Amino acid sequence: MASINWDDISVEALNxxxxxxxxxxxxxxxxxxxxNDALHEQKCMxxxxxxxxxxGHVIGFVSLSADSVAVQRLKTDDIVRKQDxxxxxxxxxxxxxxxxxxxxxxxxxxLGTKILNWAVGLITDVxxxxxxxxxxxxxxxxxxxxLYMKSGLGFTQMEALKPGKIETRYYINIYKLLNx
Amino acid sequence: xxxxxxxxxxxxxxxxxxFWQNEKTYVVTPEQKLxxxxxxxxxxxxxxxx
Numbered sequence: 500m501a502s503i504n505w506d507d508i509s510v511e512a513l514n515x516x517x518x519x520x521x522x523x524x525x526x527x528x529x530x531x532x533x534x535n536d537a538l539h540e541q542k543c544m545x546x547x548x549x550x551x552x553x554x555g556h557v558i559g560f561v562s563l564s565a566d567s568v569a570v571q572r573l574k575t576d577d578i579v580r581k582q583d584x585x586x587x588x589x590x591x592x593x594x595x596x597x598x599x600x601x602x603x604x605x606x607x608x609x610l611g612t613k614i615l616n617w618a619v620g621l622i623t624d625v626x627x628x629x630x631x632x633x634x635x636x637x638x639x640x641x642x643x644x645x646l647y648m649k650s651g652l653g654f655t656q657m658e659a660l661k662p663g664k665i666e667t668r669y670y671i672n673i674y675k676l677l678n679x
Numbered sequence: 680x681x682x683x684x685x686x687x688x689x690x691x692x693x694x695x696x697x698f699w700q701n702e703k704t705y706v707v708t709p710e711q712k713l714x715x716x717x718x719x720x721x722x723x724x725x726x727x728x729x
Binding site: 505508509510511512529531532545546549566567568569570571595597598613619620621623624625636638651652656657658659668672675677679 | 687692
């Protein structure tokens with residue numbers, strides 16, 4: 500199948516008119532999400548989903564949620580202080596890239612990377628100019644971890660790996676990325 | 680129903696140590712800054728209409 504030109508793709512927010520009957524990606528969980536849960540989550544204001552369409556068909560999506568991470572204070576490693584040096588934030592604002600998928604026909608053509616970059620662009624170019632947000636977070640499935648690690652955006656492990664659990668959270672420090 | 684998102688993660692003990700250690704050593708490279716600019720251009724080429 501010929502690769503898709505990014506310029507031929509349209510992007511829009513999910514609404515009740517969209518049809519996902521022919522949407523099939525590599526993950527049953529993500530198929531289930533877009534077909535059954537995404538609109539409800541959006542109405543409940545838990546996530547916002549953006550759709551990427553080509554020739555009238557949805558070929559990928561990404562969903563974003565406001566999030567936070569609370570981190571136990573370690574005496575020697577406190578980093579987020581107010582200017583007077585007294586108060587400390589240990590609960591830090593994030594945007595979670597909760598779900599990202601591309602249909603099977605267009606896998607391995609760089610579309611997932613484009614969608615990830617689009618989401619990072621939206622967060623850093625729009626969201627961060629309106630709302631305090633220190634990190635971009637992701638919970639990649641094992642089979643899609645490479646997408647994030649090869650993105651060149653500096654995704655870093657956020658929590659310890661647990662025995663028997665191969666999936667863990669990763670993050671980008673956008674405070675540093677935008678200011679250093 | 681799809682697996683629920685993990686919102687409001689709390690990092691304790693080993694998780695907190697991993698996080699703070701990675702924060703302390705977090706380095707932004709010129710390549711990451713270039714990639715960020717590229718990401719912003721990709722978004723700007725297809726901005727969402729709110």
